[in-house]
Amino acid sequence: MTQQGEVLLAVKGLKTYFHTDEGVVKSVDGVTFTLNKGETLAVVGESGSGKSVTSLSVMRLIPMPPGEIADGEILFNDRGTVKDLTKVSETEMRSIRGNEISMIFQEPMTSLNPVYTVGDQIAEAVMLHQNKNAKEAREVAIEMLKFVGIPAPDKRVDEYPHQLSGGMRQRVMIAMALSCNPALLIADEPTTALDVTIQAQILDLMRKLQQEIGMSILFITHNLGVVAEMADRVVVMYGGRVMEEGDVIEIFKAPRHPYTMGLLNSIPRPLTAEQAADKKNLRLEAIPGNVVNPLNLPPGCAFEPRCKFALPACREVVPPLEDTGGGHMARCIRWQEFEAVQEGGGDYNSLHSQEVAR
Amino acid sequence: MTRMDNDTPQGPQTDAATRTGATITEIIPGPAATLTVSDNVSASQTTAPAPVSADVTASAAGVQPSGAMQTVMIGTSVQTGEPVMAEVPAFTAAGERSEPLLSVRNLQKHFPIKGGFFGRTVGSVKAVDGVDFDLFRGEVVGLVGESGSGKTTVGRTLLRLVEPTGGDVIFKGQDVVKMNKRQLREVRRDMQIIFQDPFASLDPRMTVEEVIGEALDIHKLHQGAERKPRVAELLQRVGIRPEQMVRYPHEFSGGQRQRIGIARALAVSPDFIVADEPVSALDVSIQAQVVNLLQDLQQELGLTVLFIAHDLLVVEYICDRIIVMYLGKIMEIAPSHQLNNDPQHPYTEALLSAAPVPDPTIKRQRIILEGDIPSPINPPSGCVFRTRCRYAIPQCAEVVPALREVKPGQFKACIRDDIL
Ligand SMILES: Nc1ncnc2c1ncn2[C@@H]1O[C@H](COP(=O)(O)OP(=O)(O)OP(=O)(O)O)[C@@H](O)[C@H]1O
Ligand SMILES: Nc1ncnc2c1ncn2[C@@H]1O[C@H](COP(=O)(O)OP(=O)(O)O)[C@@H](O)[C@H]1O
Ligand code: SF4
Ligand code: SF4
Ligand SMILES: [Mg+2]
Ligand SMILES: [Mg+2]
Numbered sequence: 001m002t003q004q005g006e007v008l009l010a011v012k013g014l015k016t017y018f019h020t021d022e023g024v025v026k027s028v029d030g031v032t033f034t035l036n037k038g039e040t041l042a043v044v045g046e047s048g049s050g051k052s053v054t055s056l057s058v059m060r061l062i063p064m065p066p067g068e069i070a071d072g073e074i075l076f077n078d079r080g081t082v083k084d085l086t087k088v089s090e091t092e093m094r095s096i097r098g099n100e101i102s103m104i105f106q107e108p109m110t111s112l113n114p115v116y117t118v119g120d121q122i123a124e125a126v127m128l129h130q131n132k133n134a135k136e137a138r139e140v141a142i143e144m145l146k147f148v149g150i151p152a153p154d155k156r157v158d159e160y161p162h163q164l165s166g167g168m169r170q171r172v173m174i175a176m177a178l179s180c181n182p183a184l185l186i187a188d189e190p191t192t193a194l195d196v197t198i199q200a201q202i203l204d205l206m207r208k209l210q211q212e213i214g215m216s217i218l219f220i221t222h223n224l225g226v227v228a229e230m231a232d233r234v235v236v237m238y239g240g241r242v243m244e245e246g247d248v249i250e251i252f253k254a255p256r257h258p259y260t261m262g263l264l265n266s267i268p269r270p271l272t273a274e275q276a277a278d279k280k281n282l283r284l285e286a287i288p289g290n291v292v293n294p295l296n297l298p299p300g301c302a303f304e305p306r307c308k309f310a311l312p313a314c315r316e317v318v319p320p321l322e323d324t325g326g327g328h329m330a331r332c333i334r335w336q337e338f339e340a341v342q343e344g345g346g347d348y349n350s351l352h353s354q355e356v357a358r
Numbered sequence: 359m360t361r362m363d364n365d366t367p368q369g370p371q372t373d374a375a376t377r378t379g380a381t382i383t384e385i386i387p388g389p390a391a392t393l394t395v396s397d398n399v400s401a402s403q404t405t406a407p408a409p410v411s412a413d414v415t416a417s418a419a420g421v422q423p424s425g426a427m428q429t430v431m432i433g434t435s436v437q438t439g440e441p442v443m444a445e446v447p448a449f450t451a452a453g454e455r456s457e458p459l460l461s462v463r464n465l466q467k468h469f470p471i472k473g474g475f476f477g478r479t480v481g482s483v484k485a486v487d488g489v490d491f492d493l494f495r496g497e498v499v500g501l502v503g504e505s506g507s508g509k510t511t512v513g514r515t516l517l518r519l520v521e522p523t524g525g526d527v528i529f530k531g532q533d534v535v536k537m538n539k540r541q542l543r544e545v546r547r548d549m550q551i552i553f554q555d556p557f558a559s560l561d562p563r564m565t566v567e568e569v570i571g572e573a574l575d576i577h578k579l580h581q582g583a584e585r586k587p588r589v590a591e592l593l594q595r596v597g598i599r600p601e602q603m604v605r606y607p608h609e610f611s612g613g614q615r616q617r618i619g620i621a622r623a624l625a626v627s628p629d630f631i632v633a634d635e636p637v638s639a640l641d642v643s644i645q646a647q648v649v650n651l652l653q654d655l656q657q658e659l660g661l662t663v664l665f666i667a668h669d670l671l672v673v674e675y676i677c678d679r680i681i682v683m684y685l686g687k688i689m690e691i692a693p694s695h696q697l698n699n700d701p702q703h704p705y706t707e708a709l710l711s712a713a714p715v716p717d718p719t720i721k722r723q724r725i726i727l728e729g730d731i732p733s734p735i736n737p738p739s740g741c742v743f744r745t746r747c748r749y750a751i752p753q754c755a756e757v758v759p760a761l762r763e764v765k766p767g768q769f770k771a772c773i774r775d776d777i778l
Binding site: 046168196199222224225227229231248249253262268270271277283288 | 669709
């Protein structure tokens with residue numbers, strides 16, 4: 001899986017800034033990653049880490065001003081021709097957006113028009129991208145609703161968004177997004193607002209559709225369970241930067257960045273019988289402090305104020321994103337030491353800042 | 359049954375023909391099972407007092423097949439309201455416990471729906487529809503279920519922030535439902551609530567000191583010169599620097615706001631707290647901090663907590679027992695580890711199966727519940743879960759399942775004992 005296959009999207013050194021009254025918000029500050037054809041790349045990180053701004057930058061939907069793509073390239077393989085999406089004309093971008101890249105959001109209500117029926121909205125997308133008349137487009141709309149698993153699609157086609165449940169609205173969004181047969185689907189927290197039961201339906205649907213259509217998915221989420229379930233590869237973001245990138249199993253089993261380790265340790269796991277029998281002393285391993293404010297990034301490593309492995313050197317320069325082997329990237333000056341622990345030498349405790357200081 | 363897979367071992371097949379008078383035989387999807395209902399007492403028959411006797415074969419995964427059976431009430435008939443009896447595998451019941459701190463009996467909340475020209479009541483939303491449970495002193499009990507299942511409404515009716523339509527809430531021996539205003543104010547010193555975003559409902563122009571101080575003023579506690587030190591002490595305890603009490607809610611992050619919400623609830627030293635999704639809106643790293651804080655405080659102060667949430671792993675982590683709700687009713691109650699590892703109700707099984715597991719090496723078949731939770735205005739007859747239950751049989755529409763103990767300390771509202 002690693003770095004093989006044909007590249008569909010390559011983001012290189014992307015910087016997206018917002019000029020606000022309080023100063024320059026460096027929402028995305030030099031983000032680099034690649035997404036291969038047919039692959040699902042998950043982007044994880046806590047709120048404010050720059051996930052949405054990254055995806056909106058790829059779609060070129062950043063409001064400008066106050067936003068600005070200050071630097072970097074977004075290389076998109078448009079059926080054999082590589083285009084830099086930061087440079088193509090607005091007309092061309094509109095065509096790419098409609099035909100090659102689609103996006104679904106957390107709250108479908110914001111992207112569905114409340115005054116049109118769902119059928120009209122899908123039909124409009126179909127007429128725009130496929131050479132079909134109104135009657136044919138309606139037929140396609142019903143087909144699409146059926147395709148995404150909406151019961152009684154011939155009735156639902158005439159309903160308005162507010163008449164549908166959250167899960168059904170998300171299915172309608174997916175139907176619209178897929179009506180142009182995109183090469184890339186960007187899904188920004190598509191199941192965050194849904195119940196786990198409905199989330200399971202939507203994730204199942206996305207997996208099936210991906211197998212049928214062969215599209216790539218850029219899946220943005222903060223839920224590590226969803227990442228484990230959906231992703232081939234993972235990008236971990238914090239403070240507008242990529243902290244770690246790699247194959248999903250590597251990220252979960254051999255994380256090379258303290259932020260990734262912290263995230264993994266924060267989530268509760270199923271308890272063993274012994275743990276369950278004596279819960280009094282059980283505590284989660286929380287990351288201390290608060291999520292970093294992109295208006296106020298520390299000078300060195302963005303995670304330094306919360307990192308239990310931090311050394312004085314971490315405060316001096318922004319650590320580079322380094323290849324730790326086989327395309328597993330980490331932005332931490334101490335990744336070799338973590339690798340050594342994972343490969344059987346010593347333990348993490350001896351690497352804690354206080355221990356090192358002694 | 360373990361939480362990682364869902365191929366239940368096959369239960370012993372019972373030949374329906376070997377049973378006397380058997381007529382209705384249903385082979386249902388999922389684990390093989392045979393439910394036999396005796397002819398002379400069919401589910402639709404109206405002869406009282408014990409109209410139905412169902413022999414249900416014990417599944418291998420269920421209660422150990424000791425062979426002993428007992429006749430119990432498994433529900434009430436939709437048509438007659440009479441009890442429906444069945445013979446089910448016997449087990450030893452859990453030992454008696456001490457007096458509960460809080461006992462909820464047949465709690466109901468039906469929100470009226472207004473319609474027509476004169477705003478007449480044209481129906482009702484059955485948000486909570488006959489709920490029974492006990493909370494024991496010092497216990498942390500989780501309340502889970504899909505959105506709209508009635509969790510918040512239960513939490514609020516306990517404190518009478520929402521007036522119940524019926525039922526009793528016995529707190530320390532007194533019925534909260536029957537209390538007058540003065541008694542209510544008194545009892546609310548002992549019963550507090552924490553919200554998902556404690557500041558959403560508060561005046562943004564109040565400082566943290568005012569927000570917490572207000573809780574003290576209502577009950578005339580720590581007044582005058584004692585007030586500020588008390589606020590400082592509370593903030594300190596939840597991990598906020600006391601000098602920050604002069605700040606406004608919007609100046610704090612989500613996690614800090616939740617800490618302040620906890621301080622506010624603890625200000626009057628309550629015995630019992632309803633925590634309504636206190637960590638659901640927080641980032642995972644911050645969620646872990648707040649979960650740890652809640653655990654520390656609960657143990658230190660011996661609090662009894664009803665913890666409303668939707669993440670079953672978080673709930674297992676901090677709760678002793680878990681209550682699972684669906685469409686205004688309780689589906690299952692069990693000790694948390696037992697519920698997560700050996701669910702007895704099909705809805706619990708499906709909820710557990712739906713939750714994504716943070717381990718990419720585990721690939722599992724999940725149970726996908728079809729469709730959405732039905733409208734609480736017109737809930738399905740009989741078992742409310744039957745429209746999405748993969749084990750549903752015709753009798754499920756005829757019988758409202760009773761919540762009954764099926765293993766020590768584990769209660770379920772499902773008429774079938776031959777499935778999980
Ligand atoms: N004031 C009200 N008037 C009418 N219906 C209401 C009112 N409050 C709640 N309901 C309805 O009662 C049902 C239960 O709602 P409740 O908020 O208790 O669910 P919940 O389990 O807390 O859900 P969530 O997980 O979304 O918080 C829902 O169908 C809801 O729409
Ligand atoms: N239009 C905007 N103006 C100013 N700041 C913004 C804007 N959009 C996003 N930001 C800021 O950029 C940072 C990253 O945001 P976002 O990408 O939405 O994070 P997330 O990882 O939660 O999706 C946040 O601090 C956010 O406040
Ligand atoms: S560079 Fe230093 S502060 Fe940053 S994650 Fe690595 S050890 Fe921690
Ligand atoms: S009683 Fe309800 S939960 Fe039990 S099998 Fe029937 S439909 Fe399913
Ligand atoms: Mg976002
Ligand atoms: Mg609620």
